[in-house]
Amino acid sequence: MGRNKSKNKPATKKKGAAAPVAQEKSPPLQGVNRGYRVILRDVALGLLVCLVLFAFAELSLRAAGLFKQDIGEDPYVGFSGIIPLFEVKDGVARVAKQKLRYFNESSFSVVKPPDVIRIFCFGGSTTYGHPFDQRTSFSRWLQELLTASHPDKRFEVINVGGISYASYRIVPLIKETLQYQPDVMIIYTGHNEFLERRTYSSIIDKGSTIVAIKAALEQFHLFRGLEKAIHTILPPGNTDANQDVSTEAKKTKAMLQPEVSALLDRSAGLELYHRDDIFAQGVVRHFAYNLEAMIQLCKAQNVPVILVEPPCNLKDFSPFKSEHDRNMTVAEQKKYAASLEKAHQQITEGAFEAAEAELRPLLKQDPLYAETHFLMGRAKLGLGQFEEAQKYFVQARDLDVCPLRVISPIADKIREVASKNRVPLIPFVDIVNNRVRELGDPSGIPGNESFMDHVHPNIPLHQLLAEVLMGAVQETGVIGKGRPLSSEEKEALYAKAMAGMDSQFMALRDLNLAKTLRWAGKKQEAKAALLRVAPLMPENPEVHKMLGSFALEDGDFETAIASYKKAVALAENDPDMKFALAVAFYNSGQIQKARETYEEILSSGASLAEVYANLGTIYLQQG
Numbered sequence: 001m002g003r004n005k006s007k008n009k010p011a012t013k014k015k016g017a018a019a020p021v022a023q024e025k026s027p028p029l030q031g032v033n034r035g036y037r038v039i040l041r042d043v044a045l046g047l048l049v050c051l052v053l054f055a056f057a058e059l060s061l062r063a064a065g066l067f068k069q070d071i072g073e074d075p076y077v078g079f080s081g082i083i084p085l086f087e088v089k090d091g092v093a094r095v096a097k098q099k100l101r102y103f104n105e106s107s108f109s110v111v112k113p114p115d116v117i118r119i120f121c122f123g124g125s126t127t128y129g130h131p132f133d134q135r136t137s138f139s140r141w142l143q144e145l146l147t148a149s150h151p152d153k154r155f156e157v158i159n160v161g162g163i164s165y166a167s168y169r170i171v172p173l174i175k176e177t178l179q180y181q182p183d184v185m186i187i188y189t190g191h192n193e194f195l196e197r198r199t200y201s202s203i204i205d206k207g208s209t210i211v212a213i214k215a216a217l218e219q220f221h222l223f224r225g226l227e228k229a230i231h232t233i234l235p236p237g238n239t240d241a242n243q244d245v246s247t248e249a250k251k252t253k254a255m256l257q258p259e260v261s262a263l264l265d266r267s268a269g270l271e272l273y274h275r276d277d278i279f280a281q282g283v284v285r286h287f288a289y290n291l292e293a294m295i296q297l298c299k300a301q302n303v304p305v306i307l308v309e310p311p312c313n314l315k316d317f318s319p320f321k322s323e324h325d326r327n328m329t330v331a332e333q334k335k336y337a338a339s340l341e342k343a344h345q346q347i348t349e350g351a352f353e354a355a356e357a358e359l360r361p362l363l364k365q366d367p368l369y370a371e372t373h374f375l376m377g378r379a380k381l382g383l384g385q386f387e388e389a390q391k392y393f394v395q396a397r398d399l400d401v402c403p404l405r406v407i408s409p410i411a412d413k414i415r416e417v418a419s420k421n422r423v424p425l426i427p428f429v430d431i432v433n434n435r436v437r438e439l440g441d442p443s444g445i446p447g448n449e450s451f452m453d454h455v456h457p458n459i460p461l462h463q464l465l466a467e468v469l470m471g472a473v474q475e476t477g478v479i480g481k482g483r484p485l486s487s488e489e490k491e492a493l494y495a496k497a498m499a500g501m502d503s504q505f506m507a508l509r510d511l512n513l514a515k516t517l518r519w520a521g522k523k524q525e526a527k528a529a530l531l532r533v534a535p536l537m538p539e540n541p542e543v544h545k546m547l548g549s550f551a552l553e554d555g556d557f558e559t560a561i562a563s564y565k566k567a568v569a570l571a572e573n574d575p576d577m578k579f580a581l582a583v584a585f586y587n588s589g590q591i592q593k594a595r596e597t598y599e600e601i602l603s604s605g606a607s608l609a610e611v612y613a614n615l616g617t618i619y620l621q622q623g
Contacts (some may be wrong), residue, residue, distance in 0.1 A: 003213075007479055016197075023389065030104075030443065035045050035093065046550045047189060052280050054222065057222050058220055058221055058222045061148075062221055071078075073270075080515075082172055083096065083098065083099070084176055085099055085103065085160070085173055085176055085177075086176065086177075086180075088110055089469055091108065091109060091110050091111065092107055092108070092109060093107065093108055093109075093110050093180060094106070094107040094484075095107070100215040101163075102162045102163045102165065103128070103159075103160070103161070103163075104128060104129070104133055104134040104159050105160070106134075106158055106159060106160075108156055108158060108180070110180065110284075111181075112156075112181040113154070115153065115154050116154045116155070116610055117146070117153055117154070117155050117156070117158055117184075117478060117479060118155075118156045118158065118180065118181060118182050118183050119139075119142070119155065119156065119157045119158065119183060119184045119185075119186065119473065120158050120160050120184075120185050120186070121138070121139040121142075121157060121158065121159055121160060121161065121164070121186045121188070122160045122161065122170050122173060122174065122184050122185065122186065122187045122188070123160075123161045123170070123189050123308075124161060124162060124163065124164060124165045124166070124188075124189060124190065124191055124192045125161065125162075125163045125164065125165075125186035125192075125455075125456065125502065126161065126188060126310065126455060126456055126457065127139065127159065127160070127161025127188050128159065128161035128162065128163055129159070129161065129462075130163065130456050130512060130516070131452060131456060131508070131509045131510075131512035131513045131516065132459075132508060132509055132512075133161040133510075134161075134461050135497075135501065135505075136462060136501075137159055137161065137462055138462040138463070138465040138466045138469065139157045139158070139159040139161070139186075139466075140156050140157070140159070140466075140472060140497075141462055141463045141465075141466035141467075141494070142466040142469050143155050143156075143157035144466075144483065144493055144494075144497060145466055145467060145470045145493070146479075146482070146488070147472055147475070147491065148483075148485055149470065149482035149484070149485055150479060150480075150482040150483070150485070151484050153330075153479065158177075160173055160177065161188075164195050165189075165192060166189070166192040166193050166195060166196065167189050167190075167192075167193065167286075167287050167290035167291060168286065168290050170187070170189055170244065170290070170294065171290050171293050171294055171297070172374075174288070174294050174297050174298065175297060178297060178298070178301055178303065182303050183303070183304075183478045184303070184304050184305075184306065184476055184478055185294075185298050185303055185304070185305045185306070186305075186306045186308065186469060187291075187294060187305065187306070187307050187308065188307075188308040188310060189291075189309045189310070190287070190406035190410050190414060191310055191312070191404060191406050191455050192404075193283050193287050193410060194280075194402070194403045194404070195402075195504070196285060196402070197272070204286055209506040214552065217610070255602055258334075270320065270321050270520075270521045273320075273321055273401050273402040274323060274401060275323050275368070275401050280288055280365060280407075280409075283410075284409045284410055284413060287410050288413040288416070288417060291307075291413065291414065291417045292417055292421070295421045295423055299421075303571075304424075304476040304478065305423050305424075306423070306424045306425075306426065306472045306473070306476070306479075307414060307417075307418050307423055307424065307425045307426065308415075308425075308426045308428050308429055308465070308469075309411065309414055309415070309425060309426060309428045309429050309433040310398065310406045310411075310428065310429075310455070311428050311429040311431075311433075311446060311450075311457075312405040312406060312444055312446070312451070312454060312455045313446060313447055313448065313450070313453065313454050313455065314377075314390070314393040314394065314397060314406055314445050314447065315377065315378070315381060315389070315393055315443070315445045315446065315447040316446070316447035316451075317355075317405075317451070317453070317454045318371060318374045318396070318452075319371055319374055319396050319397070319399065319400035319401075320400055320401075320402035320403075320404055320520055320521055320522070321370075321371035321400065321401040321402040321521070322369045322370040322371040322372075322399070322400075322401060323369070323370075323401045324336070324366055324369060325366050325368060325369075328366065332365075336362060336365065336366065336369075339358055339361075340359075340362065340371065340372060340375065342358055343355045343358040343359050343362075343375050343379070344375060345403050346358065347375060347378050347379055347382065352379045352380075352382035352383045353379075353383065355375065355382075356376065356379040356380070356383065359372060359375055359376045360376075363376065368399055369399070370395075370397075370399035370400045370401065371396070373392045373393075373395040373396035373399060374392070374393065374396035376392045377389045377390075377391075377392035377393040377396060380392060381443060381445070381499070386442065386443040386445065387443065389443060389445060390443070390444075390445055393445060394408065398611060402461065402520075402521075404454060404455070404520060405454055405455055406455075411429075413487070418538060419481065424472050424475065424476075426465070426468055426469065426472060428465060428468075431464065431465075431468060432446050432450055432457075432461065433445070433446060435450065435461070435464065435552035436449065436450060452509065452513060453513055453516060453525075454520070459498075463490075463494055466489070488535040498579060503536060504536070504537065507533050507536035507537050510529045510530070510532045510533035510536075511529075511530070511533045511537065511540070511542065513526075513529040514526045514527070514529040514533065514546060515542075517529060518546070523550075523553075526546075527550050530543065530546050530547065530550070534547065539570060540570070541566075541567040541568075541570035541574070541577060542567075542570035544564070544566040544567035544570065545563070545564065545567040545577060545580055547559075547563040548560045548562075548563030548564040548567060548580060548581075549580070550562075551563060552584055552587060557584065557587065557588035558588075560582045560584045560588075560600065561581065561585065561588065564577065564580050564581035565581060565582050567580070567581075568581055575601050575604065575608060575611075576605035576608075578597055578600065578601050579598075579601060579610065579611060580606060581597055582594045582598050582601070582611075582614070583598035583614075585597060586614070586618070591618060591621065591622070594614075594618060595615065595618045595619075595622070598611050598614060598615040598618070599615070602615075
């Protein structure tokens, strides 16, 4: 039997077999875990110390009353100066003289008598009472109704409506009036947000998340203190880094004049308005911030707030400005305009189906042209398709490149902010729509039966709003329900108040309407209002000045010069009136008379830059 030689033979690697792997010793896990726990413990302890120090610093600053947050501080815009609305003298607050261009006269005792219920009404020209004044505003009717319903109490309903005032200008007014012991604040705003140009680009670029984070940090006194310290240590203009801080501040916060500087007040007027989605987003966000600030300012002093949802003229007021798609050629725009004019004529003639057919392809070609939506709304209205008509009218308003009527995103923010803060909201839009139906229009779409122009309600609507507001004021708990007023009592109250307004006061409506409509670029509507008022106010120089300007634009130089001469005589040689006359002389080719008129203005002591400029041009022409 042979010896088994393989017994002691070294093992050989078989083909295809895996080589044995030597086992390595692992490091002890217990030591590693202990190291991690130490690091985590140190981090947690460090964070705890930081939190304790932060809490101590924050509580100390709060206890000391340092770096308090200004609730109404506006992160979007600032003002180069703020002039208080009220001047105080001998214990009485009165609207400052320099503010009377924008506000009604008003006065009240600085210290509120114990038996007085004081209500402030804020807003723009609607609250003001335009095209009249506070004598026809809802604030006046509210005082009349409350006094009649609560004969045992005294009421002060103070009108703080400012012509062309937007929400960001109302916030400082809220701050100012809170020192005068108000019982209720009523806010009617939303139409004027696009009147003044400012920039939101950098804030929009940051995004809502960054803005929200900064807003959250602003709640802490320590953050505000550190922010103030940084601005103190790094004042603008010292270094490049400082310059960046200053530049960024300017980008994020536009500076506005102390008083309204509306784009439409400038010579270019409507030409300054163009479609700008970034700006529109900023306007809506800014509006929501301001509305929230107003409410929080009042809540901080336990003053009830009532918001009013602003309605507008939809079916009888066309957009102020429409703008074509930038990709359309001049030839395409001309063809479009011809089709639009054809549809307009068809609507005028009652051919609503033909107009609808004409407009449909135009909407597809340029869906952002506001005027087309308005005309389609008119066509749908004529066809009795009221729901469709409403949609087109709203779209026409929202696409207006010069949006002087509250747009849907702003209306949405009013409802959203009111709901979030549980603030009473007067659904004035629905109230007006229902009244339109009651007046016999089944469409329920508001127009000239409700408004005197694009946004200003007629007197009956101001009275109706006052009735609804009286109920809302009573619901705040500031006063009880009071004595119910019958329809007959209210009508008698209104009639008695209106009896004190003479024909000249009522004619003021059309004069102010003419000014507003002309200011907004609605020449034909303005001229119609002016012609209504001219026979009623023959001695008013402004009427003749405006008649002269219309005639001058139409190339009727003879009528223009005659109207301006009448205005100059009635205004006792007012320099502005004489300047208009000189312009008419010049445009009519009567250069020498224009020169003589300009020289008369200067010899009277008036100093108008335009006079020097125009006179210089004439001297150059005459050698």
